[in-house]
Amino acid sequence: MIWSLLQSPVAMKLTFVLLHFLWQAILLVCLWRVAAALLPLRSAEARYNGALATLLLMLACPLVTFMLVDVHDISSATELPLAVSSLAANPELSLNSNAMPDFAAEQAISPEIAQAAVINDQAAQLTPTAILLASQPYLMLTWLVGVLLLGTRICVSYLGTVWLRKAGLTCVAPTVLVRFAETAQRLNIVQLPPIAYSSRITQAMTVGLMRPMVLLPMAWATEISPDVLEAVLAHELAHVRRSDLWINFLQRVMETIFFYHPAVWILSAEVRRERESCCDELAIRATGQRLDYAKSLHEVAYRQMASQAPSLAIPFLGQRPGELLGRVRRILGITTPQAGERSWPAGLMLMIVPLFLWAISAIFFPEISAKAEAEEAPSQEVTEVEEVIEEDEIFLPPPHHRRGRPHPPHAPIHPPHPPGEPGRRPARDHLPPPRGAVVGEDRPAPPLNQIDMDELAPHDQAMVRVLRSLRHEVRQLRDQVQELKEEQEQETELQANAPRRRKRARRVEVMETTESDMTALDETD
Incomplete structure (x- = not known):
């Protein structure tokens, strides 16, 4: 009984609604991120209203989808191949059981038609819709268990x-x-x-x-x-x-x-x-x-x-x-910038969207996926060779500590690649020596602030910028902590020296009054 309820039209329709919500929610979140980046939403109230409106749109999407999705067309499209396959499995049966035997023999299905129907049935069972309908009860059961928990x-x-x-x-x-x-x-x-x-x-x-x-x-x-x-x-x-x-x-x-x-x-x-x-x-x-x-x-x-x-x-x-x-x-x-403080949701979306699109292409276009895998197979050997070369380069000394070899005059530093062979990036030890350097001389590694940013990869450039910004923030925090310590030490010193200053002030007052009294006595004398 439970399994029949999971396969009912309402349950099937609800399953399709929940599956459609996958791309609908991703689309709404991406639109909200783009709007938040383009619009000047400086106040917390504006950002809250925008995020809440996006959340309410997410809630409205399944309701609209439930009214628009029609599962009868999908079920009828899958029931037709099954009926043909059941009829093709027994080609000796007639299409009309109430007809006479001699008429049924004339209307019997030939073996060629039966074989073609079986092939069409096998192809229909491998379609994405048939696979989805076969797994629909399991998806519905999983969703019900999660909602219950x-x-x-x-x-x-x-x-x-x-x-x-x-x-x-x-x-x-x-x-x-x-x-x-x-x-x-x-x-x-x-x-x-x-x-x-x-x-x-x-x-x-x-x-x-x-x-x-x-x-x-x-x-x-x-x-x-x-x-x-x-x-x-x-x-x-x-x-x-x-x-x-x-x-x-x-x-x-x-x-x-x-x-x-x-x-x-x-x-x-x-x-x-x-x-x-x-x-x-x-x-x-x-x-x-x-x-x-x-x-x-x-x-x-x-x-x-x-x-x-x-x-x-x-x-x-x-x-x-x-x-x-x-x-x-x-x-x-x-407004101190925090690297990566809110970038992980966008990164998660960037991971989910390609995976979702890849799954759709693999289900609906299996021929294209198989062709792409066949094209990528020959390039795996080249990738393995490159990985072996990179592993060997790990154990070599750094490029700036290697002793260079003199190049003959009028000879190309990098020989041209033969036609038809994909070119690789030259290793560091084949690069020409820097200007003004003596061939064969060991040179120390340049500091970080002297690295040419144009020669680095975009990922390395971003990492260098993040490290510099973090170092700048650490210096600022260190200076602020030092200022707070100095202010605290000054306040402590002032509090400790306050009694001494009072005593000195009293002594000065006593001495001044004494001198004034002595001066007055001298004048009277």
Whole structure:
């Protein structure tokens, strides 16, 4: 019964919809990357809206595809060869069982027609559509198992939020409640959500969809300063004002349904990152202290212990606390370029798209793939020879330490390649000696800053630029650390010498008063 349900028309249609979503999601993410690179999206709110709109378009694509895809044509196209093959397997049977025997003999299928039908049936069974229909129940079963496992995560998270709202709660102090109400008023929140201390958590978070509730760790009642508490409350109230809990729930549902597609996870992580930046900006507007807010982030991260919040809750440090450094940089306006900070999603897309196109070409055009493999076979021997030569060159001394051999006058340094033979790049030891160098003289290796960038490969040029930029950043950080150390030493020295300076000032005052008194006595005498 279960297998018949997996092969039903609805299940078959859903399978085709999920397969079409593979290229649809990749296309949407690529379009969003191009738009984000071309458009001046400087604010976190604009980037968040763009990423969220792309995520909603991803959700709409399967719905539109489900209405457009028709599986009856596909099933009828595959049922026709099967009917012909069953008829061709018994050529002695007639096409019409109700006819007379002599008429059936005249209408019997000849052996030549039967053999041709069997050949056509074998060719039809190797088509991509037939292969896809044969594997459709297994694909549907795999998807159902994945949805069931990730759906369990949502259920457990919901039970966790219910448990947090009912267990281990303590009322906050009146001063905290007053500060909470003032912050909500500055954020234009009409209905004030409830707030309480919880002994089950280690960082502030907002839980609940219909009735949001702000929870604070119990340890913060006595350990955290009022300014830090105000920053935390402003951030959590910003989540309530923006209705981020509903968006977070939608993301969890999409991650559950389309768990097999990495583009959904990548875009969902980007939405969460930009959402935290938007709430940071709202909290800074409410508090009016950008630097104090960044310090509050640092202090909360320092106090946080290793814990895991429910996936339906939104903690103060975000779902991934490792992105705290990026949030602090955005808050302080630091635009230090980070090599490869956001390049891995694009690299993953560049890996997935060629593989997907190669799979399509291998399925729909097997003749072209076989021809390409046959053309690449003779070049494997040349590749193996080149690899052996490169391995031998590893054990040779560097080119600048090798003793060169004099070239005869009027002789070409690189002999021409014979016709029909592919040329190879000459080895380093056959290059002419540098200008002004004596033949046979050992020369030291040139430093990195004297390497001609034009002679390097593009990949090597990029690596050299990255190394130089990293070295420059390290120098800047080292200078900043040295300046901070010097300032700290000066402050320490001033604090240590402050009592001595006071004593000296008092002595000078006493001496001045004594001299003035002596002068007055002399004048009276």
